[in-house]
Amino acid sequence: MVDFWQIIQNAAVELISPTTAAYALAALGLAIHFGYTGLLNFGQAGFMAIGAYGYAISTLTLGFPVWGAVLVGVGGSIIFALILGIPTLRLRADYLAIVTIAASEILRLIFTTNSLDAVTGSADGLSAYKGGFAALNPFPKGTYGFGPFTMNEYDLWVRVVGWTLVILGGLLAWQLMRSPWGRVIKGIREDEDAVRALGKNVYFYKMQSLIIGGVFGTLGGMIFIMPRAVVPANYATTLTFFIYTILLLGGAATILGPIVGSMIFWVLLSAVSGFVARAQAVGWFPGMSSVQAGQTRFIIVGVVLMLLVIFRPQGIFGNKKELAFVK
């Protein structure tokens, strides 16, 4: 029999998991890019990779403390945003899309190559960088939480830091979008020429938006690696597309959208793939192997992304008038 209670419990874990927080932060950054400014950033995976590798490499190779490693990651992502933005922000939206997706693939290939194995760990990636972060943990050793949310002190620490960052990020983005700066940004999304006619330097505003959203992605990338290892294969373009799915699920031009979208995405993904895997194991899907059961989740994500864009482009929290799709 399919153990539905176990499926629900496993899905509930995802509600507050660090991965969910990491994706929420990255999606929040993408909301600033895509939802509010209308920038088609297809390289959010690259920003996350810079956070992950910036942190891990500066900890392991350079021996930096936690704050130093965080600064390296954030600095790296600002430079990355400048490199991406300078050639493309003056051009039509699809040029930024192609350049960002190309740049994030370049990063992944550089992190994967055997010739930099000593620094990046090539295809095996890096681990063993968690010591400094774990040492800052104020929670004493023990077991915390209840039911499916039972965890040890390190897991609790990762979740507290991750979700604090999400909340702070959400508040910051909310205030930014209410400010005059945010109104200019939204104006650029609606009609770039009108904003230019008002004497605003559209190019600089877009650049600032690209940098801020990118830093969100980078912080997400750092949270993402705290419960696991840094592996270059995680930063493929599929990661960016998952974040787009989350963003469109919640609502592109909203603050709550990316956060709640991430929770819904991971809970549903866990529930659906848990169900398919268990149902396959007890023979509900004849002709499906266990490997195939694991692959159905990606097929589902793809189909959901298509259906969302077609039938509910504003997402769960979005306003239909503020569709946030540049023309």
Next chain:
Amino acid sequence: MEVTGLTDRRWMRALMLLLVGMIAALTFVGGGAAHADEINTDKYDFSFSGFVRNDGDPLKGVLITVSGNGYSAQVKTDADGKWKIGVPEKGTYNITLDESTLPTGIIVAEGGNSVDVEIDKVNNKVYNFFLGQGVRETTSFLDQFIQRAFTGLSFGLLLALAAIGLSLIFGTTGLSNFAHAEMVTFGALATLTLAVDLAWPLWIALVGALLLSGMFGWGLDAAIWKPLRRKGVGLIPMMIVSIGLSLALRYIYQYIYGGSTRQLPGADGVDLKFGAISLSPLDLLSMAISIVVLIAVAFFLLRTRIGKATRAVSDNPSLAAASGIDVDRVIRIVWVIGGALAGLSGILFAFYRPGVSWDMGFQILLLIFAAVTLGGLGTAFGALVGSLVVGFFIEISTLWIPSDMKYVGALAILILVLLVRPQGILGRKERIG
């Protein structure tokens, strides 16, 4: 309201049909069988894997043995030089490469042919043997350059087939089609199914695969893109739909065909020597086919009525429609041609790599986009020029940079070109808006 409701419903029905078709296809073709290059990977959670390559060329049939902790298994590398051996538990194992199975004159250059590797933090530990010439036989830089240039030309031409299709679709509909990669993979998978699983003669299988690819392009347009155009969905939402479609199709392919690489018949050939260059007959045939097809496409675009109509629609759809051109028909034809070209590109790519795998198209998707952007978005001949530049650049850059970074050069050149000439090599300035 009534009208939109009706089209919505019709749209849903088309989508349902597509999904039902996919599910039918899923149940029809079973899962992939076990392959010679993998052993005990289903049985155990942990595994060692790696590639055996000599200077970028995969070596087939090299014997690898993993032993330790009372366990021993051996496997031969496949045509990609890939091997994978499952092991029952974590710990240190001895990996040995049997040097007598290497081609003459090649030995393990670094680290010796027998190493102890520990598997502890990961489930799959990658170990690659670094090979080199045992008896050093030096090739002059110029000879290497010419060899690389020819390989690059061959790759560039097959990229061009896919890129022109993508560019035509972009030109006529404005869609940046991320699912083009899956149209490339489709051609190779269709050939694999017809030629290997159904054991048709290769030539008939190739023709059949091309027809299927064209039908696939037509089907995608009819089931998804045409209804979306009718619905008035914007270009960027459409682009995101194509991303979702690409993701879904790619994993449907993996679902049906499994994650391994399989070979098309006739992939092994004896190299012919032309002075410094050695080319397989297959490379030559591939280049000849690409050139003939590209000339045919050029003839179609420049000389035929429908080709001229295609260019007119690319230029200005409303004006074209006002001049009596059936825009829908042109777009339909462009999708069929785009599908068939992408399929052909996939087949040639399967021989070039060599091998057919579920994500092969996705591996070159960005190169296709780079080619189209480099040449100038929406210009068919620009796509050709861009592809050749990308192909040459990828191969020639391996003279200086490690071959696992060869795509980096091509993508970096894309960014650099956009910096100085955003409209691309053959693009017109007005297009970048």
